[in-house]
Amino acid sequence: PEPGGCILGNRPITEQISGFKRLGADFKKEGESNSFSTTQLTGASLLPVFSVTATEKLLMAACTAEGTTIIKTAAAEPNIIELAHFLKSMGAKISGEGTHTIIVEGVKELHGAKHSIVPDQIQVGTFAVLAATTNSEITITNVIPDHLDMLLHTLGKANINFEVGDNSLIIKKSSHLESFSLQTMPYPGFPTDLQAPFSVLATQCAGTTLIHDPMYDGRMSHIKELIKMGANAVICDPHRVL
Numbered sequence: 522p523e524p525g526g527c528i529l530g531n532r533p534i535t536e537q538i539s540g541f542k543r544l545g546a547d548f549k550k551e552g553e554s555n556s557f558s559t560t561q562l563t564g565a566s567l568l569p570v571f572s573v574t575a576t577e578k579l580l581m582a583a584c585t586a587e588g589t590t591i592i593k594t595a596a597a598e599p600n601i602i603e604l605a606h607f608l609k610s611m612g613a614k615i616s617g618e619g620t621h622t623i624i625v626e627g628v629k630e631l632h633g634a635k636h637s638i639v640p641d642q643i644q645v646g647t648f649a650v651l652a653a654t655t656n657s658e659i660t661i662t663n664v665i666p667d668h669l670d671m672l673l674h675t676l677g678k679a680n681i682n683f684e685v686g687d688n689s690l691i692i693k694k695s696s697h698l699e700s701f702s703l704q705t706m707p708y709p710g711f712p713t714d715l716q717a718p719f720s721v722l723a724t725q726c727a728g729t730t731l732i733h734d735p736m737y738d739g740r741m742s743h744i745k746e747l748i749k750m751g752a753n754a755v756i757c758d759p760h761r762v763l
Contacts, residue, residue, distance in 0.1 A: 529737035540567045540579045562589030571707040583625035584613040598708040599668045610634040642668045643714045650718040652692040653681045659738040661690045671711045700728030724752045
């Protein structure tokens, strides 16, 4: 079926459809669903333009495609690296995960494996903002600081008092929160999924904060609800808010 869930605006899957076609799959539209079929996928050069979901789907499909698949402009988020490590533990031959060029040498089949999932940067950021917005203290354990560069940079711009350990993040009480600016970008840039929590944080910061999210045209719909609750905010266009 077509993608759904959050009300983010238009969510095209043209890149995913194009990628599967290049791998040799037959595609047809059936009512509200998309149908793919193939007897054997074949390696190809793919350009999913930094889409996390498209990169994940094409990476999985390429594992048992015949020959070599090169995914250019691949997403580089930690969960892409995590998926590649899991697939490699199942027998896939993958290199370049974590960069924007992933190379997959197809194998005939994969086998079962056990895998422990790394902490999620979005969950860490959500708890961090929860504490900062309410001027509370919180200790978040089992984190990977290397995954949090842009999150920590933005917390610093907002004058939030925090401490980073080897595998922990401590948010401390802050006497004066400052306005900041952010623009969502592909990893290692600021994640679009943390834009909404940070817009709530901005309501407690002195000065005017500019938030720019060019990814989805419906990403700012929550601002209208914050305004109902007393937030001093202006939606400049579908992608910018002050």
